[in-house]
Amino acid sequence: MNRAVRWWIGVLVTCTAVAGGQWVDFEIPWRSAGDAPSLVDVSFLLDAPAGAGGFVRIENGHLVRADGSRLRIWGVNLTAAACFPRKEDAAAVAEHLARFGVNAARFHFLDSNWGREKTLFEWETDSTRRLSAEQLDRLDFFVAELKRRGVYSNFNLNVGRNFRKEDGVTDWQYLGLAKAVTLFDPRIIELEKEYARQLLTHVNPYTKRAYVEEPALVIVELVNENSLVEAWFSGRLIGREPGPADGTWAGITRHYAEQLDRRYNAWLRERLSDEDLKRLEQAAGVGSGEPIARLRPEQFDKADALRFATEARFYMELEDRFFQGMYTYLKDTLGVRALVAATSDHNHYRSGYPMLASASKLDIVDGHVYWQHPNYTRDAATGRRGFTIPNTPMVNDPLFSTPVQLSRSAVRGKPYTVSETNHPFPNEYACEGIPILAAYALLQDWDGLFFYTFEHDAPTSWDTKTPGHFDIAHDPVKMANLAACALMFHRGDVAAARRTVMRSYSAEQVIESLRLSWRERPFFTPGFSLAIPLVHATRIASFDTASTPYEPFTVPEVIASDTGQLQWRRAADRGRVTMQTDRTEALIGFVPAADALRHLSATVDNPFCALVLSSLDGRPIARAERLVLTATGRSQLTDMAWNEDRTSLTHWGRRPMQIEPVRGQIRLRGLADAKGLTVRVMDGAGRPLGPAVEAPRADGGWHVTLDAPTVWYRIDVRR
Template identity: 35%
Template sequence: MHGLGFVSGLLGLMAGVLGGEQWVPFSLPWETSPEALASARFLLDAPAGKHGFITVREGHLAFEDGTRARFWGVNLSGAACFPPKEVAEKVAERLAHFGFNLVRFHGLDSGWGGASLFDPRFKDTQHFDPEQLDRLDYLIAQLRRRGIYVNLNLHVARRFTSADGVPEAEWLGYAKFCTIFHPRMIELQKQYARDLFTHRNPYTGLTYAQDPAVIIVELTNENSLLGGWRSGFLRGKQTSRPTNTTWTDIPPAYGAELTRQFNEWLRQRYPTREALARAWGEGARSGGEQRLVNGDFAQGTEGWSLSQSKPAAGEWKVVKEGRDGRPCARVDITASSDSRWHLMLTQRKLTLQKGMKYRVAFWAKASTPRTLGVEVCHDGPWRGYGSARFSLSEEWQPFQFTFTAPEEDDSVRLSFHLAEALGTVWLAEVLFHEAPIDGLREDEDPRRGTVRRLEPEEFASVTAARFRDEARFYFETERRYYEEMSRFLKQDVKVRALVEGTNHNYGLPSLWAQSLMDLVDCHAYWQHPSFPRQPWSRTDWTIGNSPMLDEPQRSTIAALCRSSFLGKPFTVSEYNHPFPNEYGCEAPLLIAAYAALQDWDAVYF
């Protein structure tokens, strides 16, 4: 009863304060006293490194003296890795106060926030900035004193320059995918790693290679050839400097180099062209007949219509402006819409046979670079069967995609979605037919370097043997990169930390390659922001706003559990339910509970 009386009195007091609008300011102070009662500092075992170097025992992180090692971590990114010394002490104190015992130094090479390890006085990215390096050293020493360990990332967002001796540097963005296979880039990564890990921290007296507080080295952030291949980022068809510096197609010079390496790999695997043709030949077939009416527009507009829904608007006609003066459709988009299907050039009354593979192929160009969506679907109510999106340029280019029909349907339409931007689009030589299944094509020979690498739209139109060989090539290239970099770090530079490859589930072959390293790592975000118009815009973004507890099968926990590997330590080096999701408070409790249940080794926010 006394407890109930206390609660009643407290509620009455609160009602009186609120009723009188006597609001009391509340804030979490930046600085806290080491003697504060609400502190998790007692969980730390200072100084970091006191139990010896990190090792792996029975599939988990452990120290040399046998102590099991588990970590509750946080990320510092870009300029946050290089605070002034007076701020570094406060950062270390705050992290210790909240019980964090591991910091991931992310984007040392990035320039995010206006600072990186690279000295701006040089045109290349091969010289460290002495001031920034000193700030990093001091911060790590402060963390170390308080029992907080370190994860150092190598390649994250390095902006290679022409002075580094790499081709088409201005088109590279963060150089994802290229860093895994390009010889010069691998050489530059080794140099960077040697310079960083042989550097002696003046505040600890230790090099980073020999500091037991440095427990993990991450080779490359969210980077996989297999993931890039599936996502269409290995085409090598860039025609201009990309606006998205993170996820973008590799430049043409790198596409040519990757194709060269693939043809060399085939030459090593198959003694003759005939042997390769036999290996890839099972299941090959020619394509079926054209299923469209007037796919070449030789009969004017017959068979085609332009459907419009407000606010989108446009007009179309058939003109002789195609390749070699052939007929083509010209669509002038005069009003756009956020819904790209509000303006569609369409052909209806098509049919599909269940289980059959079909191909859509066409040529297209645009008045200015833009995206074009193409879809095959049931003609009302909508039910999608196959679709793709393509990047158009001002030059004619061929495009195609394939799909397998999931059901019989005699009311199908093919549509080109045009409403998302103003301008003009030209379409020509449109083909819709039963897809050919290609083995080795007549004009391909690995000894001439002419075997083409597949784009995602072609995956369903080649034999299983051809697809698997290219996937194996990417897997072996990725594995070789991991093993070469790990061997260099451990044997040449004498790094004592554990080495991880990358940190995302790009499919089982990629996980297999990652599992050959000391540990497996992954990232997960519940309802990550999306950027509808400008990549990584600070103002133009949306997020979902629902609790993860309501959708367990789609949860980050389910995805992460599919990424751990038997016999390997498992860590989650990026995790969040991004602000301003109103249910974000569930994040630390859920990830901590399931990490404990699954016996993971580290979680970072």
């Protein structure tokens, strides 16, 4: 029995009938087979070793290599234990990432408190002031292996540090992640600088360079999703009684609130004129010389404009002082050559402009967004944890899509990266996420995307572990699209918008944007159409100059980019995005039989899917000899079960991962001088499954039948 026949019998055994199609086991192996190379290995897109020509720098507001050529970051996050693979696994992981076109890894939660194998700190001590020699050695070796393959590194300095008894931090046991406090408490800032010095001045024995002088270290981030202004409007600066921190966003304790009270009142007397101070005292209802209480969120709407603006400026200045102080310490004291980012704009239900006004003074501006981040719940009776998601497609909601939300943060003259984004599992429409965001990131001319997260755990568990909401390493739909879209992103297949719409805000508008209704999300800019980022690029031009009124913009049924390459068809329940460029074409969403692009048209059985056709050899599709077609629909875990309204799971499921294959037919036309076309079905490693099949020619095109249990097809054109 030949291999192809054995494979098809195996497929028949592993298919499970479900509503709308069949589920098929489909895994993405992370170790290379060695003797059977992947037919969709896109590591050729990377420049190895990373930083070979020198340090990445900024030119005309974008990231460029030492030779001046444009660098676009196509990255993933590595979280906690995934940052510290065993040496025998590190090379395989680095090679795996490179095969999928990943050219940067964001090291996230290096400072976690989740266990010995998941943190850079020594574990069995009462202090976080010493680094584990074993974990640091693993990190060094991994960074060197990534560098060899053209993968840059991004270090996050403060993400998950939980302080310990001997750190000399007040209320250490109650702070949790210590968000907000990390930005103003002198002792904690001292510890942050100490940690930065320990890590960044350390010499990696495998690269022979200290990290301060490592050209493969492209970005250093100061803090993760951390802002005093955000903590203020979220009610986390009030001051709670000492007790266990309740999750990531715990409020500060009373000790630190009292510290802020003292600093605020000292700042008022230093910065305000006698007249303004008197007006502020009257607005606060206190006598001359008495302390002025800080505002609580429930007081914002009725607060006097002077009182609200004054307190907002206090937090903005304190935040700015932290960012500038840490930047100066890294650059001038330690000599860090990498580019530095302050934090990320991540809460799109509130204005981010006060934080961005400070963060944009550093090298890079950054944003985070998730399409329908899980809402975590706890049953009051049983204590059982759960989650809910709307589980709806983004193509039906273009004006609040991930590209639109992220577009608010980019600033003129600064590189813009997105260091966290995902369609978290188990969203049934996740196949849309990576292709759409990659396309519009190019339209907006951003500098990088990091998907969150490749993995949380060490590779020793990857073959059997059940992935969580954010792990993409085992999701065949996301991994296939990661490789396919690496082609178009690195090459810049989608042209940058022809026009950039600038937005400017006066200092007063920056502050008052905090009091606008959440219904003004995500731009909090009255008069600015949310459709503009799907048509033109947009940037913030100024934080101290009011903008002229924005041009009226009627949102059409089909929102077309000003380059003509992207179209977003609005519909309450049948939205779709099409992409038509010389080297990549795509049909994404509710794909009807009538959709036809220059080279690609499709008739498929799946109600929702993403079809991405891209040239593998860099030539235009019309003249390419090697093409890859990525055809993705839904993915799930085996035995996964939804609740009745498909907003949560009653059973999470188990490995192996499964796909609902896209079935139907595509037609390829306009392939100049083509004399024949062969199609090969590929497995999760990109290896051929069975022999190549000749595609028939009819009706002026080549017909490719999609009937195999796979997410991608390799297409070769004979001329």
